[in-house]
Amino acid sequence: MLPGSSVLRTYLSLLNEDPCGPKSGFGGPFSPSRVLPAHSTVFLVASDAILQRMALNTIIDEAEKAFPPEVLAIDARYFHKHVQHLPVHYTSIDTSRMSVAYFCLGALDILGILHTLTTEEERAGWIEWIYAQQIHPQTIDKAGAPSPHCGFRGGPFAGAPYSSHSSIPCNDFDSAHITMTYTALACLIILGDDLSRVNRDAITASLRQLQQENGSFCPNWGSDECDMRFLYCACTISFMLNDWRGVDVDRALAFIRNSQTYEYAFGQGPGQEAHGGSTYCAVASLSLMNRLDELKGRDQLIYWLLTRQVDGFNGRPNKPTDTCYSFWIGASLDLLGVYHLVDTDTLKKFLKSTHTKYGGFGKGPGDYPDLLHSYMGLSGLAITKGVPGLAELHTGLGLTARSMKHLNEKTVLSNTRAM
Numbered sequence: 001m002l003p004g005s006s007v008l009r010t011y012l013s014l015l016n017e018d019p020c021g022p023k024s025g026f027g028g029p030f031s032p033s034r035v036l037p038a039h040s041t042v043f044l045v046a047s048d049a050i051l052q053r054m055a056l057n058t059i060i061d062e063a064e065k066a067f068p069p070e071v072l073a074i075d076a077r078y079f080h081k082h083v084q085h086l087p088v089h090y091t092s093i094d095t096s097r098m099s100v101a102y103f104c105l106g107a108l109d110i111l112g113i114l115h116t117l118t119t120e121e122e123r124a125g126w127i128e129w130i131y132a133q134q135i136h137p138q139t140i141d142k143a144g145a146p147s148p149h150c151g152f153r154g155g156p157f158a159g160a161p162y163s164s165h166s167s168i169p170c171n172d173f174d175s176a177h178i179t180m181t182y183t184a185l186a187c188l189i190i191l192g193d194d195l196s197r198v199n200r201d202a203i204t205a206s207l208r209q210l211q212q213e214n215g216s217f218c219p220n221w222g223s224d225e226c227d228m229r230f231l232y233c234a235c236t237i238s239f240m241l242n243d244w245r246g247v248d249v250d251r252a253l254a255f256i257r258n259s260q261t262y263e264y265a266f267g268q269g270p271g272q273e274a275h276g277g278s279t280y281c282a283v284a285s286l287s288l289m290n291r292l293d294e295l296k297g298r299d300q301l302i303y304w305l306l307t308r309q310v311d312g313f314n315g316r317p318n319k320p321t322d323t324c325y326s327f328w329i330g331a332s333l334d335l336l337g338v339y340h341l342v343d344t345d346t347l348k349k350f351l352k353s354t355h356t357k358y359g360g361f362g363k364g365p366g367d368y369p370d371l372l373h374s375y376m377g378l379s380g381l382a383i384t385k386g387v388p389g390l391a392e393l394h395t396g397l398g399l400t401a402r403s404m405k406h407l408n409e410k411t412v413l414s415n416t417r418a419m
């Protein structure tokens, strides 16, 4: 028995007090699919396996004890539990269930235990569920133009029949969402799929129609919400598919340039206030397009990013610090090659204060955990490279080095990718 097991068992016994407990769930992000009971003895055995794996792979330095293996094991339990049972609080974002799956699977991958904790059968079932959310084109629409609806939807909320193989044609009421396409591709790569069933031509054709005259992207056909977030999603999709036919890069670059403010950080669009999230989207998009050398005011931007650190990071001047900016700001600094300028000891102390006894992170100290802040907190910790047991992260895409290797070597795109 490993020393951390008793701590883990204590936390497992707290399940009944967990505000995100499974009793009120409506199934995991991959529902309808196989669901395992979270209270089963199988779960306890699996938790011991996490500890063994982490103990074997990590050497704990005295200075790095803020997140020892027994604490990370509680995080593993938190994310694994949410793959199986989503609490009722997530019902309102059922249309975005794919991104919830990405937070869970991405976190388990960062923790290095996705393939230890889940079975091959489970992972195969999840891959099928993701492909069942793919929206294929009609042969040709009435005007003879390619469909703007293709990609992935966030879940089966629209009532389409479940099929991971047959082509379910799109319609105006069942349209893909650009963020769900991004997170679906990321999940497929994390799960070890070879992407052979991804309809690359249809996705790039739809992307082309989502790009606006000013270079930004809207998330789905008919939406008037066009900004830096969705431009970033278009870049991640194009990068993962190794196919940039869906993006007019010059127009995208112009939009990024026009969204830079007097502070040299980026807003969601031209004339909008600089913000940590949109700045990450702009910097990561430039990086994925391999155009970071076109960034203006690099030193001033680095200054703005570094001055976001108080203990953790905030997203704008005079705002409170927030767990998620440990990723948005940290990843931006990493992409600019200056992460070593961050005070990581203070950052880790802040993240320790937002980490919860249930596993996962809240937005701030004392807050209950949620999946977005839990994933971002863990990713922020991974960027510090100061917590043994956490995988190295590709900060432009939000995939681990292991998943990047799979993308580059084990997918149908491997032969066409030069990296």
Ligand SMILES: [Zn+2]
Binding pocket: 322, 323, 324, 325, 363, 373
């Ligand atoms: Zn936040």
